[in-house]
Amino acid sequence: MPELPEVEALRRRVEEGALNRTIERVDLGNDTSHIDLPGPDDRGRLEGTQFTEARRHGKYLFAGSKSGPWLALHMGMAGSVRVYDAADGNPDYARLIVAFEGERRLAFRDPRKFGWAKVVETPEDEIAAHDLGPDALDLDRDTFISRLSGGRGAVKSALLDQSRIAGIGNLWADETLYQTGIAPDVKLPELADGQIADLHRAAIRILRTVCDTDATYSELPDAWLIHRRETGRACSRCDGKIESKKVGGRTSYYCPDHQGGGG
Ligand SMILES: [Zn+2]
Structure with missing residues (x-):
C-alpha cells in the first residue's frame, strides 16, 4: 500500500x-x-x-x-x-x-x-x-511525542492511526519499530518518553531516506527490514530470526530477540 x-x-x-x-x-x-x-x-x-x-x-x-x-x-x-x-x-x-x-x-x-x-x-x-493528523514529515520531536501519547493500544496501531500522524503505513511502521528495537505490540503506556523520541528520530530518518530514493526499495540499505519481510529470515541486527504476528489486524514483521518491551 x-x-x-x-x-x-x-x-x-x-x-x-x-x-x-x-x-x-x-x-x-x-x-x-x-x-x-x-x-x-x-x-x-x-x-x-x-x-x-x-x-x-x-x-x-x-x-x-x-x-x-x-x-x-x-x-x-x-x-x-x-x-x-x-x-x-x-x-x-x-x-x-x-x-x-x-x-x-x-x-x-x-x-x-x-x-x-x-x-x-x-x-x-x-x-x-478525513480527520488526518499532521503529516509525519512535518513533526518536531515534542509534537510527535504528544501525538503518540494517550490511549492504551499497541504502539504499532498508534503509528498507523492516520488521525494521530498522517503518512505512516504497515511497511514503514514495521521498519521504524525494527530499527528502534521496540516490539509492535508494546502498549503505549509502557513506552518511556525517550523511546518515543527514538521512534520519532527513526521514523523521520527512514521516511526521508525512502523519499530520497523515490521509493526505490533496491536502493535502501541492506540492513533494513524491508529486505527481509519473511518469517525465518535472519535478523540484520542480532542473531534472531524474523517472525510475523497480527497487531491491530495488520501483519507485522519483527525480530523477537532485539525488539522488546517498554523501557
Ligand atoms: Zn534482531
Missing part, C-alpha cells in the same frame, strides 16, 4: 510533468465500476483550469491551484499516477485521465480499485474531512 514516501514520489511525477498546462478534458478510463471517481459535473469543473501545485498530506495527493478546484487522489492498496504523452497510449488500469492541451496526459491508475479520486474545493477541507 502506498505510504508517505511512495505518494511523495508520485507527487514529484505530477510536479515535474503536469503543472501549468491547461486541462482540456477529464475522462474516465477503463472498467470504472466499483471505484469512486468524479462524475461529469465535477470533471467538467477541472476543464479550462491548470494545476499549479502538487501537494501531499500523509498518503493523500492533491493537484490544483490557489483558486481551486483540486483533484484529490488516494492510492488505496496499489494506486499510482502516470504522466505521459498521448502517443504513448493510456497505461493499464487507468481509471481517470486528465488530458491537457497538446499531448500531455495524467492518468490515475488503480488495478485493485481500493483507491479513489474526487474533485474538492481545497486540500485543507479534505484533510479535515
Whole structure:
C-alpha cells in the first residue's frame, strides 16, 4: 500500500510533468465500476483550469491551484499516477485521465480499485474531512511525542492511526519499530518518553531516506527490514530470526530477540 514516501514520489511525477498546462478534458478510463471517481459535473469543473501545485498530506495527493478546484487522489492498496504523452497510449488500469492541451496526459491508475479520486474545493477541507493528523514529515520531536501519547493500544496501531500522524503505513511502521528495537505490540503506556523520541528520530530518518530514493526499495540499505519481510529470515541486527504476528489486524514483521518491551 502506498505510504508517505511512495505518494511523495508520485507527487514529484505530477510536479515535474503536469503543472501549468491547461486541462482540456477529464475522462474516465477503463472498467470504472466499483471505484469512486468524479462524475461529469465535477470533471467538467477541472476543464479550462491548470494545476499549479502538487501537494501531499500523509498518503493523500492533491493537484490544483490557489483558486481551486483540486483533484484529490488516494492510492488505496496499489494506486499510482502516470504522466505521459498521448502517443504513448493510456497505461493499464487507468481509471481517470486528465488530458491537457497538446499531448500531455495524467492518468490515475488503480488495478485493485481500493483507491479513489474526487474533485474538492481545497486540500485543507479534505484533510479535515478525513480527520488526518499532521503529516509525519512535518513533526518536531515534542509534537510527535504528544501525538503518540494517550490511549492504551499497541504502539504499532498508534503509528498507523492516520488521525494521530498522517503518512505512516504497515511497511514503514514495521521498519521504524525494527530499527528502534521496540516490539509492535508494546502498549503505549509502557513506552518511556525517550523511546518515543527514538521512534520519532527513526521514523523521520527512514521516511526521508525512502523519499530520497523515490521509493526505490533496491536502493535502501541492506540492513533494513524491508529486505527481509519473511518469517525465518535472519535478523540484520542480532542473531534472531524474523517472525510475523497480527497487531491491530495488520501483519507485522519483527525480530523477537532485539525488539522488546517498554523501557
Ligand atoms: Zn534482531
